[in-house]
Amino acid sequence: MTDLPTTFPDTAMAETLIDVRDVSKSYGSVHALGGVDFRLAGGEVVGLVGHNGAGKSTLMNVLSGAVQRTAGSFRYAGAEMDAWNAAKAQLNGLRCVFQELSLCANLSAAENTRVIHRQLRGPGWRGRARQLISQALDDIFPSHGIDPNAKISELSIGSRQMVEIARAFTETDIRVRCVILDEPTSSLGHQATEQLLAYIRSAAARGVACILITHRLNEIIAVCDRAVVMVDGRIIAERSTRGLSRSNLVEMMGGIEATHSRIAYGETRRTGVVQIAHPGVDRADRPVMASAGEIIGFAGLDGHGQRERLRSIFTSINRAGKTPAAYVAGDRGLEGVFGLWSIADNLTIRSLNALQRAGFVSADAARSLASSWSSRLKVKAPSIETPILSLSGGNQQKVLFARALASDAEVIFLDDPMRGVDVGTKQEVYQLIRAEADQGRTFVWYTTEMEELNNCDRLYVFREGRAVEEIRGDDISHARILEASFGGAHG
Known part of the structure; x- marks a missing residue:
């Protein structure tokens, strides 16, 4: 990876932006979350890791208002949020990049930007939306080569992911305060991944908090202030990433990473047709x-x-x-x-x-x-x-x-x-x-x-x-x- 900023903000003294206590989410007899306590400070970058089905995406959906919690308390910027939903999250500057992209395939990148910015209205809104998403793409992914007027369905999956990420960081009269990123680099190439990680750190320096959910553990270590581990719908461990190694993180997740030994070319059977x-x-x-x-x-x-x-x-x-x-x-x-x-x-x-x-x-x-x-x-x-x-x-x-x-x-x-x-x-x-x-x-x-x-x-x-x-x-x-x-x- 390219060098990322090594000076991290002192989040211990920062304002608590998100504070959830004993949050649970059930779907009938299936308990997706079972009593989660989670805190995020302004300008903090937290990495959320765990095996598939651990509850990471469910917690993200609760925080973003996409689904309603079954029980527990939710405080945002110090205020109790009894009825938290996606619209309130948007109005309060909380954005989310879903693993399964949420862009409308029949609309352009500019038109998709208008979807989350209702303030873009009246004559000339399309041009303002185009300028907004273009600037965000340029800031995060220099030399991206994406036409903001092209339909999303015409773009590669990597380009669609770039648009989704860039849209989350766009601002009109509502300041972005927190961005939740669920597997944001899963469809990005090496260069775009490096650009995004660098941008996350620069956004954190401006006070924008981020939650990064990824299975690429090196990204957690490179860009996050803290690593939080989930297993079976609960948070089981958390630790500062200072001095944290990949093997430490794997151990926190409850498993020992298998060592990989290459089988040299020619040692196995290669005589097939x-x-x-x-x-x-x-x-x-x-x-x-x-x-x-x-x-x-x-x-x-x-x-x-x-x-x-x-x-x-x-x-x-x-x-x-x-x-x-x-x-x-x-x-x-x-x-x-x-x-x-x-x-x-x-x-x-x-x-x-x-x-x-x-x-x-x-x-x-x-x-x-x-x-x-x-x-x-x-x-x-x-x-x-x-x-x-x-x-x-x-x-x-x-x-x-x-x-x-x-x-x-x-x-x-x-x-x-x-x-x-x-x-x-x-x-x-x-x-x-x-x-x-x-x-x-x-x-x-x-x-x-x-x-x-x-x-x-x-x-x-x-x-x-x-x-x-x-x-x-x-x-x-x-x-x-x-x-x-x-x-x-x-x-």
Whole structure:
């Protein structure tokens, strides 16, 4: 990460902005929050961590007024808030960036800005809204390249996330006092992530408090004043981030982080048939090759053609019809989840042919498959019949990953599959991918997280839409990837 400001505000003396006591939230017999005490001072940055389903997003929804607490007290800027809702939160300068983006897809970035700023009205409101969001984008994400007049549906998921974040920091006559960010970097590339973290610190220096919910623990350590850990709807630990290490934070979460040891290229079976042989667009573009049992990574700066190549290869294989393939989409909201369906229906949709008995889909076989893979991925839900949208974002992502693994696919394409997944589950999934690869499955994996690239046998580094370098086994390193990304000696 780039250097961030190391001088943190003295939040011990700052005004208490948010003070909740013994807050609970229940959905019938399910207790999402069970007696939470939480305090946030003005200008403080607090990191909220925990495994999927720990209650982090529920607490955020209560604080932002998106859902009503079942019990407990809520004080904001010293005043008791008996009836707290999203409208009051907005009027009091509290904003929220949801993990599942809340932008209207058929509106532009400027028009979406108008949605939260009712003061923008009368002749010329569109121009003022455009100027507002453009300035915020420029301040947070320099060189973002986003057209504020383009419809949100026309933007990439990373650009949509930038717009959502920038909108939360826009101000008219109401000063922004607190911004809650739920997995804000999950769809951002390395550069945009660094820009956001730096902006969070600069906003804190101006007195804007932030709550950062993320599974990227290095971000918590880099930018937050305090780390707060949630487990099963309760806060179980909190600590200043001064001197805090990643392993300390993992221990606070109640688990020991698995050590990752690379299996050197060639040590495992790599004698399977070639399953992917995708030509480059020109002589400067390396052809992408993969044999059965390989884990291939697509690396490089975000937006340099990795996702497009991933889709192109997947489409080619499907058209050929010789090798079964599955795709885990990076944008689960638009391309992955069937929102009105249950966990079981979402998980088994890719396997309907295999579940047929005498020409009909067997309900028992489908239920057995869904139960097995839901258990293997540790999807946290009352049952497999639970509506998928009632799950946390990370648990929804587990279902999509399970859908691909439960299928007959011999090649699985992964487009940022760990978005919003907790650190413990990530380690388990890495081991599962390796085990599946050892059984002959091929994985093509795009991610901007170095930790995930370390699990690959080979990498293709992309620059300006082309695969400019291939890196194998023990040669894979962050420095080597960055060198190739920017056109270094090997690029």
